[in-house]
Amino acid sequence: MNDNNTPNDWLFEITPKNKFFSLNLKEVWQYRDLLLLFVKRDVITVYKQTVLGPLWYLIQPLFTSVTFTIIFNNVAGIDTGTVPPFLFNLAGITVWNYFTACLTGTSDTFKANAAIFGKVYFPRIITPLSVVISNLVKFGIQFLIFIGFYIFYYFQGANLGLNGLILFFPILIVIMGLLGLGLGMLISAMVTKYRDLSHLIGFGIQLLMYLSAVMYPMSLIKDKLPGYGWLVEYNPLAYIVETTRYMLLNVGEVSLLGLSYTLAVTIAVFFIGLLVFNKTEKSFIDTV
Amino acid sequence: MKKDIILKAENISKQYRLGQVGTGTLSHDINRWWHKIRGKENPYLKIGETNDRSTKGNSDYVWALQDINFEVERGEVLGIIGKNGAGKSTLLKILSKVTAPTTGSIKSRGRIASLLEVGTGFNGEMTGRENIFLNGAILGMTKKEISSKLDEIIEFSGCERYIDTPVKRYSSGMTVRLAFAVAAFLEPEILVIDEVLAVGDAEFQKKAIGKMQDISKGEGRTVLFVSHNMAAVKSLCTKGIVLENGRVVFEGGIDDSIQNYLENENSTAHRIWSNNSVNMPKVDFIELVEAKVLNKENNVSINHSIIDDIMIEFSYKILQEGQFFTHGFNLFNVENVHILSSHDKRSSTLNLALKKGVYKKTVIIPGNLLAEGSYSCSFAIMRYNPFHIEFHEMDVVGFNIIDEFGDNTVRGSYSGHYPGLVRPDLKWKD
Numbered sequence: 001m002n003d004n005n006t007p008n009d010w011l012f013e014i015t016p017k018n019k020f021f022s023l024n025l026k027e028v029w030q031y032r033d034l035l036l037l038f039v040k041r042d043v044i045t046v047y048k049q050t051v052l053g054p055l056w057y058l059i060q061p062l063f064t065s066v067t068f069t070i071i072f073n074n075v076a077g078i079d080t081g082t083v084p085p086f087l088f089n090l091a092g093i094t095v096w097n098y099f100t101a102c103l104t105g106t107s108d109t110f111k112a113n114a115a116i117f118g119k120v121y122f123p124r125i126i127t128p129l130s131v132v133i134s135n136l137v138k139f140g141i142q143f144l145i146f147i148g149f150y151i152f153y154y155f156q157g158a159n160l161g162l163n164g165l166i167l168f169f170p171i172l173i174v175i176m177g178l179l180g181l182g183l184g185m186l187i188s189a190m191v192t193k194y195r196d197l198s199h200l201i202g203f204g205i206q207l208l209m210y211l212s213a214v215m216y217p218m219s220l221i222k223d224k225l226p227g228y229g230w231l232v233e234y235n236p237l238a239y240i241v242e243t244t245r246y247m248l249l250n251v252g253e254v255s256l257l258g259l260s261y262t263l264a265v266t267i268a269v270f271f272i273g274l275l276v277f278n279k280t281e282k283s284f285i286d287t288v
Numbered sequence: 289m290k291k292d293i294i295l296k297a298e299n300i301s302k303q304y305r306l307g308q309v310g311t312g313t314l315s316h317d318i319n320r321w322w323h324k325i326r327g328k329e330n331p332y333l334k335i336g337e338t339n340d341r342s343t344k345g346n347s348d349y350v351w352a353l354q355d356i357n358f359e360v361e362r363g364e365v366l367g368i369i370g371k372n373g374a375g376k377s378t379l380l381k382i383l384s385k386v387t388a389p390t391t392g393s394i395k396s397r398g399r400i401a402s403l404l405e406v407g408t409g410f411n412g413e414m415t416g417r418e419n420i421f422l423n424g425a426i427l428g429m430t431k432k433e434i435s436s437k438l439d440e441i442i443e444f445s446g447c448e449r450y451i452d453t454p455v456k457r458y459s460s461g462m463t464v465r466l467a468f469a470v471a472a473f474l475e476p477e478i479l480v481i482d483e484v485l486a487v488g489d490a491e492f493q494k495k496a497i498g499k500m501q502d503i504s505k506g507e508g509r510t511v512l513f514v515s516h517n518m519a520a521v522k523s524l525c526t527k528g529i530v531l532e533n534g535r536v537v538f539e540g541g542i543d544d545s546i547q548n549y550l551e552n553e554n555s556t557a558h559r560i561w562s563n564n565s566v567n568m569p570k571v572d573f574i575e576l577v578e579a580k581v582l583n584k585e586n587n588v589s590i591n592h593s594i595i596d597d598i599m600i601e602f603s604y605k606i607l608q609e610g611q612f613f614t615h616g617f618n619l620f621n622v623e624n625v626h627i628l629s630s631h632d633k634r635s636s637t638l639n640l641a642l643k644k645g646v647y648k649k650t651v652i653i654p655g656n657l658l659a660e661g662s663y664s665c666s667f668a669i670m671r672y673n674p675f676h677i678e679f680h681e682m683d684v685v686g687f688n689i690i691d692e693f694g695d696n697t698v699r700g701s702y703s704g705h706y707p708g709l710v711r712p713d714l715k716w717k718d
Contacts, residue, residue, distance in 0.1 A: 012395075012396055014394040015388070044413075044414070116408055118381075119402075120386070120402060121386055122426060
């Protein structure tokens with residue numbers, strides 16, 4: 001005899017609102033295969049029917065670095081110390097690219113996947129997570145080219161030094177990914193109602209790059225523009241880019257205070273993003 | 289013995305906002321938030337109206353579903369039937385967690401998988417095999433489950449030869465076959481299915497319906513099934529609920545439910561579209577103003593004897609001169625089976641442009657052609673050379689055919705069930 005009136009007997013319940021905070025890791029774990037398949041899809045569909053295939057991943061950072069080197073170092077005369085300017089720019093651009101790829105890839109999650117989301121349920125967070133992970137592959141390829149140039153310059157006799165902190169480099173990349181994911185989820189949730197935001201993204205990212213010490217050392221802005229230096233100093237991304245160069249090229253400075261600040265901001269942004277994303281996923285399909 | 293309830297819907301309601309989501313959004317959001325922080329009720333929840341598509345309401349908010357309650361027992365196949373816009377799809381979306389209800393809750397004792405569309409998330413660049421894995425995972429299967437059924441899926445789809453070719457090279461029929469094959473091997477406790485049967489060619493449809501019957505009958509799975517095709521509903525379901533304007537109007541055995549639904553369908557033998565009516569069938573040069581079903585005395589009538597000719601008169605208004613076109617209609621029975629189609633291929637309007645004004649066209653359906661039952665007529669305006677349909681309006685008018693006994697009927701004096709979609713009086717030769 002089974003008793004229908006025990007409330008705990010139900011496997012799950014569909015209700016109007018999510019609990020205030022429910023990450024539901026168990027459910028995400030159940031769908032881990034989907035996550036991997038999404039990553040696989042994202043990675044392999046990029047190469048299909050292209051002649052150069054994964055080489056396209058390399059062309060963009062190389063050309064950007066060359067352009068930056070000509071404009072910011074040769075024309076504007078930004079000093080990169082003992083490090084070759086090209087390598088200096090390539091290091092900054094490689095990590096910066098990972099951030100922008102995560103942010104732009106996740107920020108239109110709801111809009112771009114409305115067709116799938118409108119037909120079938122799976123934990124929505126799988127989609128932005130897969131973007132962050134598949135971009136890690138792209139980042140890996142771009143990082144290899146950086147290593148290639150690093151070795152090249154080393155044998156050319158450039159004064160390059162690795163820093164022992166390089167062991168922490170993967171952690172830095174995880175922080176970068178989480179920050180991109182958090183911001184992306186926040187924006188994607190807001191884009192479902194207010195489309196205006198999607199116009200802002202491309203433009204906003206470009207502006208943000210200039211505030212993130214990608215093509216200049218952080219110390220430079222403090223010297224040259226003391227009045228606006230705070231814009232860079234309060235930007236957590238600037239610390240990540242600066243620390244990357246410190247780890248890889250042993251230039252610039254690393255501020256523990258700055259890094260703790262970055263970590264705190266990342267965690268806060270990630271959880272706010274998650275919260276808003278969770279709140280949106282239940283009924284966004286009615287407004288998107 | 290107590291019932292083994294696997295799924296229970298309690299007071300499900302769903303509200304939608306009509307019109308454009310745009311300028312008003314922010315102000316409504318702020319207002320809603322302002323009520324919330326003062327501890328008051330959401331001001332927009334009160335003003336919704338019942339969702340009747342054809343009448344113009346005063347409110348921007350409508351209830352697509354209102355106070356839906358039902359229970360499903362383990363192993364039951366529940367058919368959800370109702371007209372377009374009755375709330376069937378909304379209910380399915382809530383059941384499959386695609387959107388949340390505005391109020392109420394659904395409790396379940398089993399994993400729900402939904403099939404609102406076949407081939408969700410198919411990626412054209414990937415091969416058939418890769419897509420089986422991707423689509424299966426989207427539907428909630430693990431890689432292991434898919435691997436173990438891969439051979440069966442490929443065999444069922446009948447696409448073995450193309451399985452390592454990118455799906456973008458597939459014909460649309462093959463894509464659908466592959467997609468349905470993946471879905472057919474889902475194994476949740478509760479399966480929610482929208483009208484996905486209406487895909488593929490005849491051979492595949494038969495296979496698909498057979499597979500659905502296996503799932504529901506043989507394997508004892510709980511299934512919730514939505515369809516317009518009464519024949520499919522009848523053959524698959526054991527129980528039914530009828531939705532009308534977002535409310536449950538009937539709940540019971542499947543035969544009673546279908547009966548109730550058909551009676552509910554208020555088809556009319558005479559319709560006039562007023563000048564500014566929003567749902568008036570029209571294009572830039574022509575609009576349909578009136579349609580009526582006439583008997584041999586030229587009177588409007590909804591019931592006709594099986595032996596009598598039926599005339600359907602369409603009146604349209606020419607809005608622009610110099611247009612060449614013709615008209616046609618389709619006839620559907622209550623199970624929404626398409627019985628016949630007829631174009632006025634010899635129409636004078638194909639060669640002779642009409643002046644502005646209202647014109648009448650009448651089509652005659654001979655007696656002793658259709659079987660007894662209710663029918664619904666659509667009306668279309670189209671052009672030839674090249675062929676193009678300007679508009680095709682469904683459910684324009686409807687009528688019932690009443691069976692009779694007698695020498696001049698096909699039935700004669702036989703009183704049992706007379707099968708067949710049509711009942712023409714055919715000649716027999718020695």
